[in-house]
Amino acid sequence: MPIKIPDQLPAREILAREGVAIMDERTALRQDIRPLQIGLLNLMPNKIRTETQFARLMGTTPLQVELTLVRIGNHKAKNTPEEHLIAFYQTWAEVKARKFDGFIITGAPIELLPFEEVTYWEELKRILDWTTTNVHSSFFICWGAMAAAWHFHGIQKHTLEKKAFGVFRHRNNSPASPYLAGFSDDFSIPVSRWTEVRADDIHAGAPLELLVESDATGPCLATETAGNRLYMFNHIEYDSTSLKEEYDRDVAAGTSIGVPHGYYPDDDPTRQPLNRWRSHAHLLFGNWINQVYQTTAYDIGNIGKKPQPLVA
Structure with a gap:
């Protein structure tokens, strides 16, 4: 089934060119089925790009999904036109009376800040608490996953000596998990972060199961049955060129940054990077x-109103 997004959202034209099935609002009203209500709290600076990435992954599932774009109410975006936010986004205060089948909280480029120093940390804490009563299943991405792991379980994030940056091989720890149905024994996932959570901290009493990890970059995907939560500590949603754009930006700014690991053929940044994670990104979101x-x-x-665990 298609994904239902606003008719004028910029992502619509991009996804249509890619062959992603999109349902217009009039057609959706004629469907005799309740669409899944999925909210996306978009904390990334380039909101248009990020909303396109997530809509792409949800638009290839066989179910009808209605996507609601959400933003922090007291934070002014610097890289997205205000007209776009007004036209397509609602603040959390405007949606907090609603219920959602699924709710995604993205990463944010603020990982070196202590959580308590993030300008919208107090609102984010309220949103995380709200997900326990108004959301059936939450899906946290990169910094959003670290923030949720800290808020719910006190799992610390640790600063790395150098940025974990590139495409790294990851290990499937739990092939029987419904979230990993169809996954290979090992596979590639993009990583772009200056901090990490550690497997020992996850295993030390937190009610999380570590589904996917990398010998090079540590924990990647964890699940929490009791809270219907998924924690993805990397950027499986990235486009083919996302790491290239980050690398080019840092090089242009004179920032010391290495060539992204395992990304360019022969580690040559003049060559076109290859996408080695697309199929697993679609699998993960389809399974979720x-x-x-x-x-x-x-x-x-x-x-x-009552506990609804995803996995028996």
């Missing part, structure tokens, strides 16, 4: 949405 669909309340108003 399938689990949400199978376990969420038929009446969306019943979300949060």
Whole structure:
């Protein structure tokens, strides 16, 4: 089934060119089925690019998904036109009375700051608490995953000596997990961060299962059955050129940065990078949405009224 997004959203034209099935608002109203309500709290600076990345991954699932774009209310975006935010986004305060089948919180380029020094940390804490009552399943990405792991379980993030940057091989720790259905035993995932969470901290009492990790860059994907939460500490949603643009930006700014690991053929940044993670990104989001669909309340108003674990 297609994804339902606003008719004028810039992502629409991009996804249509790529062959992603999109449903217009009039057609959606004729469908005799309740679409899954998925919220995206977009903390990334280039919001248009990020919303396109996530819509792309959700738009190839066989279920109807209605995407709601959400932003922090007290934070002014520097890299997205205000008109775009007004036209397509709602603040969390405007949606907090609603229930969502799924809710995604993205990464943010503020990972070197202590959580308490982030200008919108207090609002984010309220949003994280709200997900426990108004969201059936939450999906946290990169810094968003670190923030949620700290907020819910006190799992610390640690600063790296140098940036973990590139495309790294990862190991499938739990082939029987419904989230990893169809996954290879090992596979590539983009990594771009200055901090990490550590496997020992995850294993030290937190009710998390580490599904995917890398010998080079550590934990990647963890799940928490009781809270219906997924923690993705890397950027599986990235486009083919996302790492290239980060690298080119840093080189142009004179920032000391190495060539992204395992990204360019022969580590030659003059060559076109290859996307080695696209299929697994679609698998992960398809598996997540399938689990949400199978376990969420038929009446969306019943979300949060009783525990609804995704995996028995």
